[in-house]
Amino acid sequence: MLVQVAKDSDFTIHNLPWGIFSVPGESPRVGMAIGDQILDMVAVAELELFDFDVSVFYEDKLNPFIALGKSVTNKARTQVQGWLKSKDSPLAGKPELFVPQAEATMHLPISIGDYTDFYSSIEHATNVGRMFRDPENALLPNWRHLPVGYHGRSSSIIESGVPIRRPKGQTKPPTSDTPIYGPSKRLDFELEMGFVIGKDSELGQQVSTDEAEDYIFGLALFNDWSARDIQKWEYVPLGPFLGKSFASSLAPWIVTLEALEPFRTAGPAQDPAVLPYLASRGPANYNIQLEVGITPKNGTEQVVSRSNFGYMYWSMRQQLAHHTVNGCNVRVGDLMASGTISGKDESSYGSMLEISKGGKQPFPMNDGSTRSFLDDGDTVTMRGWGEAGDIRVGFGEVSAEILPASPE
Amino acid sequence: MLVQVAKDSDFTIHNLPWGIFSVPGESPRVGMAIGDQILDMVAVAELELFDFDVSVFYEDKLNPFIALGKSVTNKARTQVQGWLKSKDSPLAGKPELFVPQAEATMHLPISIGDYTDFYSSIEHATNVGRMFRDPENALLPNWRHLPVGYHGRSSSIIESGVPIRRPKGQTKPPTSDTPIYGPSKRLDFELEMGFVIGKDSELGQQVSTDEAEDYIFGLALFNDWSARDIQKWEYVPLGPFLGKSFASSLAPWIVTLEALEPFRTAGPAQDPAVLPYLASRGPANYNIQLEVGITPKNGTEQVVSRSNFGYMYWSMRQQLAHHTVNGCNVRVGDLMASGTISGKDESSYGSMLEISKGGKQPFPMNDGSTRSFLDDGDTVTMRGWGEAGDIRVGFGEVSAEILPASPE
Numbered sequence: 001m002l003v004q005v006a007k008d009s010d011f012t013i014h015n016l017p018w019g020i021f022s023v024p025g026e027s028p029r030v031g032m033a034i035g036d037q038i039l040d041m042v043a044v045a046e047l048e049l050f051d052f053d054v055s056v057f058y059e060d061k062l063n064p065f066i067a068l069g070k071s072v073t074n075k076a077r078t079q080v081q082g083w084l085k086s087k088d089s090p091l092a093g094k095p096e097l098f099v100p101q102a103e104a105t106m107h108l109p110i111s112i113g114d115y116t117d118f119y120s121s122i123e124h125a126t127n128v129g130r131m132f133r134d135p136e137n138a139l140l141p142n143w144r145h146l147p148v149g150y151h152g153r154s155s156s157i158i159e160s161g162v163p164i165r166r167p168k169g170q171t172k173p174p175t176s177d178t179p180i181y182g183p184s185k186r187l188d189f190e191l192e193m194g195f196v197i198g199k200d201s202e203l204g205q206q207v208s209t210d211e212a213e214d215y216i217f218g219l220a221l222f223n224d225w226s227a228r229d230i231q232k233w234e235y236v237p238l239g240p241f242l243g244k245s246f247a248s249s250l251a252p253w254i255v256t257l258e259a260l261e262p263f264r265t266a267g268p269a270q271d272p273a274v275l276p277y278l279a280s281r282g283p284a285n286y287n288i289q290l291e292v293g294i295t296p297k298n299g300t301e302q303v304v305s306r307s308n309f310g311y312m313y314w315s316m317r318q319q320l321a322h323h324t325v326n327g328c329n330v331r332v333g334d335l336m337a338s339g340t341i342s343g344k345d346e347s348s349y350g351s352m353l354e355i356s357k358g359g360k361q362p363f364p365m366n367d368g369s370t371r372s373f374l375d376d377g378d379t380v381t382m383r384g385w386g387e388a389g390d391i392r393v394g395f396g397e398v399s400a401e402i403l404p405a406s407p408e
Numbered sequence: 409m410l411v412q413v414a415k416d417s418d419f420t421i422h423n424l425p426w427g428i429f430s431v432p433g434e435s436p437r438v439g440m441a442i443g444d445q446i447l448d449m450v451a452v453a454e455l456e457l458f459d460f461d462v463s464v465f466y467e468d469k470l471n472p473f474i475a476l477g478k479s480v481t482n483k484a485r486t487q488v489q490g491w492l493k494s495k496d497s498p499l500a501g502k503p504e505l506f507v508p509q510a511e512a513t514m515h516l517p518i519s520i521g522d523y524t525d526f527y528s529s530i531e532h533a534t535n536v537g538r539m540f541r542d543p544e545n546a547l548l549p550n551w552r553h554l555p556v557g558y559h560g561r562s563s564s565i566i567e568s569g570v571p572i573r574r575p576k577g578q579t580k581p582p583t584s585d586t587p588i589y590g591p592s593k594r595l596d597f598e599l600e601m602g603f604v605i606g607k608d609s610e611l612g613q614q615v616s617t618d619e620a621e622d623y624i625f626g627l628a629l630f631n632d633w634s635a636r637d638i639q640k641w642e643y644v645p646l647g648p649f650l651g652k653s654f655a656s657s658l659a660p661w662i663v664t665l666e667a668l669e670p671f672r673t674a675g676p677a678q679d680p681a682v683l684p685y686l687a688s689r690g691p692a693n694y695n696i697q698l699e700v701g702i703t704p705k706n707g708t709e710q711v712v713s714r715s716n717f718g719y720m721y722w723s724m725r726q727q728l729a730h731h732t733v734n735g736c737n738v739r740v741g742d743l744m745a746s747g748t749i750s751g752k753d754e755s756s757y758g759s760m761l762e763i764s765k766g767g768k769q770p771f772p773m774n775d776g777s778t779r780s781f782l783d784d785g786d787t788v789t790m791r792g793w794g795e796a797g798d799i800r801v802g803f804g805e806v807s808a809e810i811l812p813a814s815p816e
Contacts, residue, residue: 114562119646133645140644145587146578150646151559151653154522155737156611165612167734170554170683179553181683181733203564203655204573204814230734236548237541238527238558239647245559246734247611275578275589325589326575326638326654327814329563406612406735 002084002091003098005035010385010394013084014262016077017218017253017395018062021104028060028107032077033253033396034084037098044097049083049090050076061111062254063333066198066217073198073217074258106252108159109220110196115157115248116323116336117192117224118149120314122268124342124350131358132232144272147314147322149339152224153245157335160251160398164225166376166405167246171229183405184227186359187374190340191292191350191382193309194222195316196254197334204327209280212317213257215330219286221251221382221398222337228353228373250335251382251398259393263287263386265310274318277325284315288395290341290384292350294365297377302366304355307341307348309384376404410492410499411506413443418793418802421492422670424485425626425661425803426470429512436468436515440485441661441804442492445506452505457491457498458484469519470662471741474606474625481606481625482666514660516567517628518604523565523656524731524744525600525632526557528722530676532750532758539766540640552680555722555730557747560632561653565743568659568806572633574784574813575654579637591813592635594767595782598748599700599758599790601717602630603724604662605742612735617688620725621665623738627694629659629790629806630745636761636781658743659790659806667801671695671794673718682726685733692723696803698749698792700758702773705785710774712763715749715756717792784812 005012011033021038022028031038045054052072056065065073083089091097119125122139125148129138142148166187172179198217201207207215224244231243267285288309293301314322319336340350349355352373355363362370374380379401385394413420419441429446430436439446453462460480464473473481491497499505527533530547533556537546550556574595580587606625609615615623632652639651675693696717701709722730727744748758757763760781763771770778782788787809793802 129645142580142587142641142644145580146642148642148646149649151561151649153559153736154562155739155742156735158611165735168614169734172550172553178680179550179683181685203566206576227734233550234554234556235645235647236550237537237643237647238556239643239645241557241559242730242734242736245731245736272586275587277589322650323653326577326635326650327564327573328561328650328653331563334563 003035003037009035010396011035012392013081014391015255015259015393016081017255018109019252019254020060020062020107020109021099022107023099023104030057030059030062030065032080033101036101038101038104039080040097040099044091047090060107062109063111066196067332070198070214077256106159108250109252109254110333112154112157112333112335113331114334115152115154116149117152117339118147118314118319118337119339120147120312120319121339121342122313123311123344124340124354127342127349127354131353147319149319149323150239156245157248157250160249161400163401163403164247165403167227167230168405169227169230169242170233172233179233184229186228187402188226188228188352189292189374189380190224190226191290191305191307192222192224192337192340193219193288193384194250194335194337195219197330197332200332201324201330203329205324205329206327207320207324209278209317209321212320215320216257216316218254218256219260220254221384221395223249223380223382223398223400224337225249249398249400251396253396255393255395260286260386262388262391267310267315268313270313277321278318280315280317284317285310285312286386288384288386290382293381294371295379295381296365296367296369296375299367301381304363305347305349307343307350309341311341311343312338374402376402378402410497411443411445417443418804419443420800421489422799423663423667423801424489425663426517427660427662428468428470428515428517429507430515431507431512438465438467438470438473440488441509444509446509446512447488448505448507452499455498468515470517471519474604475740478606478622485664514567516658517660517662518741518743520562520565520741520743521739522742523560523562524557525560525747526555526722526727526745527747528555528720528727529747529750530721531719531752532748532762535750535757535762539761553682555727557727557731558647560656564653565656565658568657569808571809571811572655573811575635575638576813577635577638577650578641580641587641592637594636595810596634596636596760597700597782597788598632598634599698599713599715600630600632600745600748601627601792602658602743602745603627605738605740608740609732609738611737613732613737614735615728615732617686617725617729620728623728624665624724626662626664627668628662629792629803631657631788631790631806631808632745633657657806657808659804661804663801663803668694668794670796670799675718675723676721678721685729686726688723688725692725693718693720694794696792696794698790701789702779703787703789704773704775704777704783707775709789712771713755713757715751715758717749719749719751720746782810784810786810
């Protein structure tokens with residue numbers, strides 16, 4: 001190995017995720033994470049080892065690289081993997097190809113055309129349905145028949161690390177006859193996994209569950225920040241709007257679908273049986289452990305949730321087949337997210353709304369404070385990783401601090 | 409006048425809308441409609457009359473031009489207006505600057521980042537609420553307090569003239585206990601007006617109602633095709649998704665907000681009073697007459713609706729102020745649409761859902777057939793124009809034919 005990789009590193013030789021980084025004085029470019037280093041793909045490109053147009057590595061978004069297609073991008077990753085393993089490789093003895101992650105700035109890795117958010121954890125949908133609607137009929141009649149989803153806002157998807165300003169807006173407290181205006185009092189995170197479309201489909205074309213994985217370039221951690229009080233007042237009948245669109249945070253590293261193969265697992269049994277266009281062969285979920293930590297201002301991090309991407313009722317295959325069943329086209333760089341990933345156990349809930357039971361059971365923090373929702377100054381950090389035998393593949397983290405609402 | 413303009417032309421000297429056109433053998437570029445001609449802005453650029461970077465006219469989308477800002481784009485329009493009026497102008501005696509519209513192909517004029525659809529006609533919201541939900545409480549409690557909206561799909565917004573494939577998907581007919589898969593049986597149009605964002609805002613910034621018009625470059629006719637049966641089964645709780653995302657049609661010509669000044673009018677009184685962030689000074693609506701025609705295969709067009717953009721309960725100012733109140737940023741080329749524009753009278757309903765009362769009162773066509781929803785082979789054409797004294801400013805049309813669902 002050309003790079004020493006710690007045993008618990010997210011970025012092992014089995015991973016090699018793609019991202020966009022910069023160092024002072026240089027423009028953003030494509031990089032690959034290995035251990036605590038970044039392999040500078042522009043520097044590698046200049047060694048003239050690749051048989052494709054390497055100008056894609058000089059871009060400040062991954063889209064042009066991804067658009068080359070999996071036959072190119074997977075081969076590039078496999079080639080680098082081989083080189084990193086070998087002392088005789090063309091990368092050997094060239095420390096200038098590597099940049100310490102600690103010295104680099106990470107950027108939003110993709111230019112996102114459309115962003116779609118699903119709602120595919122049955123535990124989350126049940127928990128929310130119980131609180132927002134009817135405790136007796138928490139799951140709506142369509143939920144087990146199709147992966148419910150909605151269009152989200154692309155413009156406000158930002159890179160990990162950018163602080164989140166508490167949004168203002170219109171809410172209607174139960175104690176008030178009329179709506180009021182002001183900062184959200186119920187600011188929340190949503191633990192999600194996003195996937196990045198790697199191949200265009202045509203308008204009118206359906207992508208089948210069998211074909212779907214060809215269209216998925218890779219995955220990244222995603223925090224779909226939510227203002228529950230704004231959402232609750234606005235969302236009937238056309239769905240979430242300003243309660244979500246103030247910001248969503250995307251992790252810097254896109255882990256390829258291929259790197260996740262060791263963690264493939266079957267999802268929950270689907271009952272009733274799905275319509276044929278949603279049927280899918282073999283295991284389509286991924287056993288990725290997830291956790292969420294909250295760090296109060298000047299405090300220490302406390303984990304508030306441990307969940308797993310494998311819990312999803314609807315798989316990415318099914319989400320994509322459903323999304324395109326009406327002929328809707330997808331484009332390279334589109335982002336689709338899972339929806340909040342909750343498990344059965346209370347310790348695995350993926351949002352404060354669920355953890356605090358809508359604010360009725362505030363979560364006790366180590367410093368003696370409690371959280372129903374997020375406080376100003378809180379930093380929320382999400383992590384994810386798969387482990388199978390000796391193989392570990394991690395997602396790094398997506399993290400951001402909550403700033404107070406703007407004064408005026 | 410350098411160009412003869414018919415009295416009933418949409419594209420008078422008062423209008424001068426922007427679009428993207430091409431002629432055989434030449435690449436798409438920026439043009440301006442005047443009468444039945446297009447002024448080729450690349451040809452004008454080569455006369456070196458402008459004091460800004462004219463490379464924007466060589467682009468195949470209007471975004472780079474729009475991004476120059478209104479101080480540039482309005483001046484350019486006013487300059488051309490002056491030149492077109494004068495026989496001594498630098499455009500005089502140069503017929504090669506003009507291309508007959510009949511010989512040009514029009515293209516999607518903008519690269520759309522995010523697309524937002526509002527729901528701002530009180531008559532439409534009431535009509536739909538009555539049919540989809542509760543006839544006694546058709547208008548939901550939030551409706552008069554905020555301009556309800558939702559995020560739509562950008563990728564499937566296409567140029568006028570491209571046929572629409574009847575979508576397939578999941579529906580649950582009232583006669584069935586379980587959902588079924590197949591072509592939509594309730595394919596509908598929605599008569600809308602879209603507006604194009606002309607200026608970026610920053611994440612965290614609120615655009616006030618006073619500032620909003622600075623952010624609106626122009627308007628275009630928009631048909632937000634809807635599959636009512638797919639929509640009805642999917643839309644609770646997260647809003648419309650596949651019932652809309654199969655296609656939306658945008659007219660080729662973007663009429664500047666400035667060209668619409670003669671038609672400015674007050675909207676309906678808002679009761680109850682809106683929160684201060686939604687309050688707006690002076691008239692903020694536009695008296696634009698609208699009509700929808702259906703032409704059956706091999707038949708003649710029949711007008712099925714006559715409405716008016718002035719009917720909107722919520723103005724564009726209010727929509728934009730609301731959209732950004734939480735800090736959500738907007739970007740040049742974002743599209744926002746009004747939602748279906750219906751009037752009080754049955755002849756002014758902006759969708760077949762309303763015209764046919766959800767299919768209960770099929771609309772009688774001249775050829776003896778009836779329409780509850782759209783048939784394969786129908787062409788739907790929408791038109792819009794303002795008239796004030798001698799001044800006429802029109803939007804051209806947005807039109808598309810319905811093709812049968814794909815066979816397999």
